[in-house]
Amino acid sequence: DHPLRREPVDIKTLVEAVAEEARALSGGQHQITLSIDGPDISGSAEELRSAFGNLASNAVRYTPPGGSIALSWKDSPDGPQFVVTDSGIGIDQMHIARLTERFYRVDKGRSRETKGTGLGLAIVKHVLLRHGGSLSIKSEAGKGSSFIVSLPGPGSVGAN
Numbered sequence: 001d002h003p004l005r006r007e008p009v010d011i012k013t014l015v016e017a018v019a020e021e022a023r024a025l026s027g028g029q030h031q032i033t034l035s036i037d038g039p040d041i042s043g044s045a046e047e048l049r050s051a052f053g054n055l056a057s058n059a060v061r062y063t064p065p066g067g068s069i070a071l072s073w074k075d076s077p078d079g080p081q082f083v084v085t086d087s088g089i090g091i092d093q094m095h096i097a098r099l100t101e102r103f104y105r106v107d108k109g110r111s112r113e114t115k116g117t118g119l120g121l122a123i124v125k126h127v128l129l130r131h132g133g134s135l136s137i138k139s140e141a142g143k144g145s146s147f148i149v150s151l152p153g154p155g156s157v158g159a160n
Contacts, residue, residue, distance in 0.1 A: 022056040029065040051127040063088035079153040091139040
């Protein structure tokens, strides 16, 4: 691995671009909202955009037409968070612990439909580890999912 080269990240620009990409992928089939109420951070803008974009595109792919997807960047007591919440198909609890494993797929037939490789969430996890962050997943089959990225705050250890 190459060492992480930290730079100031303009979060507003980054998450607005992620939201626009999600809207383009959706083609108007989903209601996609964005809220931004958190600090800028330091890190690799390119890597973070890839991770956040992966989570947003997964939400579009796994939410039926007419569903909703909420993207948010917010400050929390534990540091800044990027959260993707959808009204999609959800994930059975038995799969959640393995979702970030390379090539793991909940439904191989559905992966063919959505052209998934089983690498997206493994890449997200790798990017977050490089940034001192973590991913938590809350989901219920048939009721949607929330993917919560937690990152160190601007003045935190690991944020430099």
